Amino acid sequence: MRRRLLRAPSSLRTRLTAGLVVLLALACLAVGVTTVVALEGFLVGRLDQQLQSAQGKFAASLEQEAHPDGDNVPDTRGQSENTFGACIIGGRIQRAAVVKDRSDAAVPLTEADRTTLNHVPVDGKGHTIELTGIGRYRVVAVLGDESDTLLTGLPMRPVEETVSRMQLIEAAVFGSALLVTAVAGALWVRLSLTPLQRVARTATAVTQLPLAAGEVAMPEPVPQGDPRTEVGQVALALNRMLGHVGDALTRRHASEERLRRFAADASHELRTPVATVRAHAELALRHPGPVPIEVRHALERVQSESQRMSGLVDDLLLLARLDAGRPLARDPVDLTRLAIDTLDDARAVSRDHRWLLDLPLEPVFVTGDEHRLHQVVANLLANARLHTPPGTTVTLSLTDHDGLARLTVSDDGPGIPASILPQIFQRFTRADPGRSRTAGGTGLGLSIVEAVVIAHGGTVDVTSRPGHTTFLLNLPSTAPKPE
Numbered sequence: 001m002r003r004r005l006l007r008a009p010s011s012l013r014t015r016l017t018a019g020l021v022v023l024l025a026l027a028c029l030a031v032g033v034t035t036v037v038a039l040e041g042f043l044v045g046r047l048d049q050q051l052q053s054a055q056g057k058f059a060a061s062l063e064q065e066a067h068p069d070g071d072n073v074p075d076t077r078g079q080s081e082n083t084f085g086a087c088i089i090g091g092r093i094q095r096a097a098v099v100k101d102r103s104d105a106a107v108p109l110t111e112a113d114r115t116t117l118n119h120v121p122v123d124g125k126g127h128t129i130e131l132t133g134i135g136r137y138r139v140v141a142v143l144g145d146e147s148d149t150l151l152t153g154l155p156m157r158p159v160e161e162t163v164s165r166m167q168l169i170e171a172a173v174f175g176s177a178l179l180v181t182a183v184a185g186a187l188w189v190r191l192s193l194t195p196l197q198r199v200a201r202t203a204t205a206v207t208q209l210p211l212a213a214g215e216v217a218m219p220e221p222v223p224q225g226d227p228r229t230e231v232g233q234v235a236l237a238l239n240r241m242l243g244h245v246g247d248a249l250t251r252r253h254a255s256e257e258r259l260r261r262f263a264a265d266a267s268h269e270l271r272t273p274v275a276t277v278r279a280h281a282e283l284a285l286r287h288p289g290p291v292p293i294e295v296r297h298a299l300e301r302v303q304s305e306s307q308r309m310s311g312l313v314d315d316l317l318l319l320a321r322l323d324a325g326r327p328l329a330r331d332p333v334d335l336t337r338l339a340i341d342t343l344d345d346a347r348a349v350s351r352d353h354r355w356l357l358d359l360p361l362e363p364v365f366v367t368g369d370e371h372r373l374h375q376v377v378a379n380l381l382a383n384a385r386l387h388t389p390p391g392t393t394v395t396l397s398l399t400d401h402d403g404l405a406r407l408t409v410s411d412d413g414p415g416i417p418a419s420i421l422p423q424i425f426q427r428f429t430r431a432d433p434g435r436s437r438t439a440g441g442t443g444l445g446l447s448i449v450e451a452v453v454i455a456h457g458g459t460v461d462v463t464s465r466p467g468h469t470t471f472l473l474n475l476p477s478t479a480p481k482p483e
């Protein structure tokens with residue numbers, strides 16, 4: 001709780017305004033205290049001067065009256081109203097009076113008052129005392145005739161009234177000044193910081209941009225402020241940074257584009273020569289008549305490698321097209337039918353594996369490119385066949401829940417090594433490149449699976465441990481097409 005109270009206000013705006021108000025309050029306090037102290041000192045000094053000029057006249061007249069042989073009436077002439085006078089004869093206060101309506105009025109004294117009066121130093125200087133009957137007084141004590149002490153006093157009341165009036169005026173003036181400063185200061189700070197808010201908004205917008213890939217639309221630069229101010233400098237720096245980042249991103253996008261186009265063009269250009277090589281190898285193999293065994297073997301190698309190469313070129317071209325975001329066909333595809341067909345094909349290729357199919361009662365439909373989806377499932381089944389030993393059980397299952405078709409291909413083979421599992425969908429990732437090559441794999445199969453599934457608005461996932469490998473595809477399903 002204490003910590004929360006002590007914590008600085010959160011926004012810079014509040015902090016600046018609060019700081020301004022606190023500083024002004026401190027300044028007001030200093031000015032207030034100084035003026036009040038100075039004023040009081042000045043007024044008391046003037047009282048003292050008046051007392052000096054009175055020179056104990058009133059008290060002296062009281063003294064004469066107090067003496068046994070005296071019959072004079074106290075001289076109140078020339079004394080201002082409320083002047084206090086007292087004489088102490090032989091340590092006893094004989095007479096204490098104030099001037100009231102040009103005559104003297106006795107002042108009743110308590111024991112405490114007498115002690116106070118007795119203790120006023122006889123030095124001719126002003127001292128402030130408090131008497132029960134008449135309040136606070138400024139008194140001066142001087143020696144009269146026959147070593148009597150004469151006390152003359154003037155009331156402190158006018159001084160106190162002036163000072164408290166001054167305090168009241170100052171409080172009102174300072175209070176309104178603080179209020180005006182708080183409101184105007186808050187507005188001013190807000191106005192000054194508006195460009196900074198714009199900078200913050202733009203910076204936040206940049207943090208939310210998908211900078212990792214593709215073409216990025218940078219946010220508008222912030223309005224250029226005065227570059228001599230801090231806010232203007234920040235805006236300038238941010239704009240420059242936005243410019244640099246935008247430049248770098250555009251260049252990166254262009255180079256990605258170039259690379260993609262190169263891959264697409266290269267694979268496209270390779271297709272025809274590879275097909276030609278393959279066709280010629282086949283033609284040569286069909287040559288009637290005796291062919292030396294080494295030549296036949298060489299031709300067979302040419303044929304199988306050119307076949308593999310055309311597969312590789314096709315895969316590369318497909319990936320380049322998917323990368324470029326080429327639209328796919330959007331037809332209703334019967335996934336159930338597709339599952340049955342691909343599994344039949346796989347069974348026909350390898351009788352050494354156990355092929356199981358687990359289908360829902362109702363057919364499952366998705367919208368997309370049948371040929372590509374066929375390729376996806378075929379790739380997964382081919383992997384389950386090529387990367388597992390004979391005798392492995394491979395299960396293809398399909399479900400449809402709440403508009404989501406889930407297709408899984410699992411096997412109980414040795415599994416995918418943990419070292420390559422995280423990047424299994426990246427291009428040319430293979431557990432054992434040497435072995436895979438002889439097995440006919442290109443290392444692009446799973447990249448194609450991922451790219452096609454994502455192009456269909458779906459997701460693909462894999463879990464693998466020895467004896468249990470599962471590829472899971474999620475695709476948005478649609479209602480079956482009306483017959």
Ligand SMILES: Nc1ncnc2c1ncn2[C@@H]1O[C@H](COP(=O)(O)OP(=O)(O)O)[C@@H](O)[C@H]1O
Pocket residue numbers: 379383384386387388411413414415416417424429430431432436440441442443444445446447469
């Ligand atoms: N069912 C599986 N069991 C074990 N390893 C697999 C399985 N599926 C894929 N793999 C591993 O993932 C690698 C990448 O597969 P893929 O992209 O299809 O390339 P390719 O099959 O051409 O080698 C394979 O080389 C293999 O090591």
Ligand SMILES: [Mg+2]
Pocket residue numbers: 379382383441442443444445446
């Ligand atoms: Mg493969």
